Amino acid sequence: MATLKLGVLGSGSGSNMQSIVDAVEENALDAEVRLVLSDVPNAKILDRAERHSIPNRYLDCAPWKTKLEGPAEDECIRLLKEAGCDTVVLAGFMRIVKPKLLVAFPMRVLNIHPALLPAFPGVHSWKQALDYGCKVAGVTVHFVDAGTDSGPIIVQRSVPVLEDDTPESLHARIQVEEHIAYPEALRLLAAGRITVDGRRVRISP
Ligand code: GRF
Numbered sequence: 001m002a003t004l005k006l007g008v009l010g011s012g013s014g015s016n017m018q019s020i021v022d023a024v025e026e027n028a029l030d031a032e033v034r035l036v037l038s039d040v041p042n043a044k045i046l047d048r049a050e051r052h053s054i055p056n057r058y059l060d061c062a063p064w065k066t067k068l069e070g071p072a073e074d075e076c077i078r079l080l081k082e083a084g085c086d087t088v089v090l091a092g093f094m095r096i097v098k099p100k101l102l103v104a105f106p107m108r109v110l111n112i113h114p115a116l117l118p119a120f121p122g123v124h125s126w127k128q129a130l131d132y133g134c135k136v137a138g139v140t141v142h143f144v145d146a147g148t149d150s151g152p153i154i155v156q157r158s159v160p161v162l163e164d165d166t167p168e169s170l171h172a173r174i175q176v177e178e179h180i181a182y183p184e185a186l187r188l189l190a191a192g193r194i195t196v197d198g199r200r201v202r203i204s205p
Helices: 015-025 044-051 070-082 099-104 125-132 167-190
Strands: 004-010 031-038 056-058 087-090 109-113 136-143 153-160 194-197 200-203
Touching (some): 015 031, 031 044, 031 070, 044 056, 070 099, 087 167, 109 167, 125 167, 136 167, 153 167
Parallel strands (some): 004 031, 004 087, 031 056, 087 109
Antiparallel strands (some): 136 153
């Protein structure tokens, strides 16, 4: 049986989930994606899961628009537990998760953020980096805590910001690194190489 039993939450295209599934299928990650949930009906991430025969479903998160709370949060936790998930992967999930999920999966909820945190938390961070005039941008995979994009950092990868970049071209360059960073962070977790010491994530050799 695979070491990590993953539940993936996403709202959009699912390219990060795809990179994780690809790593699993290439035997480059000792994990199994057990369930994919999306708060957006017909999101592409669900199609991708379907194509790989991964159980998937839409999770109605109404009436909240920006957070996972209340009955939807309970249902999410129930579905993840029922599927035997031990690790929750937020992959383009456009909602704030609340403490209940974090308590149900202690230090086992990960997120990917398209910026070099702590710079530019929140939405459209690649555009924020561009508008700010940064010369370097990037991606962060981190444990989720009660804040927004504020948990201990596991992996970061950087990209240059080019003179003629648009928000789209910069985001595309960052996404290439995202697809390396998420499987890498999960590989470290699967190998038991991660120790969290306050804010610092130590990676053993
Ligand atoms: C990525 O840029 C990720 O960093 C951010 O949302 C986007 C999701 O992309 N949190 P995808 O759905 O994985 O393609």
